[in-house]
Amino acid sequence: ETGVTQTPRHLVMGMTNKKSLKCEQHLGHNAMYWYKQSAKKPLELMFVYNFKEQTENNSVPSRFSPECPNSSHLFLHLHTLQPEDSALYLCASSRDRDNQPQHFGDGTRLSIL
Amino acid sequence: GQNIDQPTEMTATEGAIVQINCTYQTSGFNGLFWYQQHAGEAPTFLSYNVLDGLEEKGRFSSFLSRSKGYSYLLLKELQMKDSASYLCAVSYRDSNYQLIWGAGTKLIIKP
Numbered sequence: 001e002t003g004v005t006q007t008p009r010h011l012v013m014g015m016t017n018k019k020s021l022k023c024e025q026h027l028g029h030n031a032m033y034w035y036k037q038s039a040k041k042p043l044e045l046m047f048v049y050n051f052k053e054q055t056e057n058n059s060v061p062s063r064f065s066p067e068c069p070n071s072s073h074l075f076l077h078l079h080t081l082q083p084e085d086s087a088l089y090l091c092a093s094s095r096d097r098d099n100q101p102q103h104f105g106d107g108t109r110l111s112i113l
Numbered sequence: 114g115q116n117i118d119q120p121t122e123m124t125a126t127e128g129a130i131v132q133i134n135c136t137y138q139t140s141g142f143n144g145l146f147w148y149q150q151h152a153g154e155a156p157t158f159l160s161y162n163v164l165d166g167l168e169e170k171g172r173f174s175s176f177l178s179r180s181k182g183y184s185y186l187l188l189k190e191l192q193m194k195d196s197a198s199y200l201c202a203v204s205y206r207d208s209n210y211q212l213i214w215g216a217g218t219k220l221i222i223k224p
Binding site: 045055 | 200
């Protein structure tokens with residue numbers, strides 16, 4: 001399924017670098033999400049956007065900065081990350097925010113050196 | 114807190130049946146989802162339960178008991194391709210309908 005596309009698939013960066021993750025959904029959904037997935041841990045919700053407006057920010061450090069220019073695109077800007085930020089970052093979308101199945105991208109595997 | 118508990122790992126035999134359990138706290142419950150995630154791939158939606166009972170979709174079924182805070186995912190006629198992690202996620206009214214996720218159950222299918 002290519003409904004939600006994330007780029008890049010893999011990213012290696014140093015702690016002083018600045019990079020951005022991109023997510024695009026072709027499903028006509030109104031809600032988009034960023035999740036962090038670490039090995040053997042539950043998915044951690046980072047940010048939620050509904051109709052381009054940020055509705056949730058789950059105590060995420062300011063070194064992660066989301067941007068949602070329209071309801072089809074979502075970015076996660078990264079700067080001065082820490083080694084513990086190494087994880088799989090998943091983007092998802094759903095028709096609406098409430099009790100709708102979420103459709104996920106394949107994720108960006110991020111490694112911080 | 115709202116913990117979602119599911120076994121870390123299960124092993125089953127090709128052609129058999131396996132049941133993956135999920136327990137959650139009942140206060141404010143608004144719905145439960147099951148997802149499948151193959152290694153290195155995106156989670157994909159399997160089922161949604163909001164009322165008590167069994168929902169069947171081909172080889173996969175999902176059951177919910179709201180009073181007990183309990184759900185299970187039942188996989189029949191197991192195939193090797195069913196080897197994956199199965200994620201349970203619950204929506205709560207007092208969490209602004211955000212999904213609270215379990216850590217997932219890694220299912221290993223043996224020939």
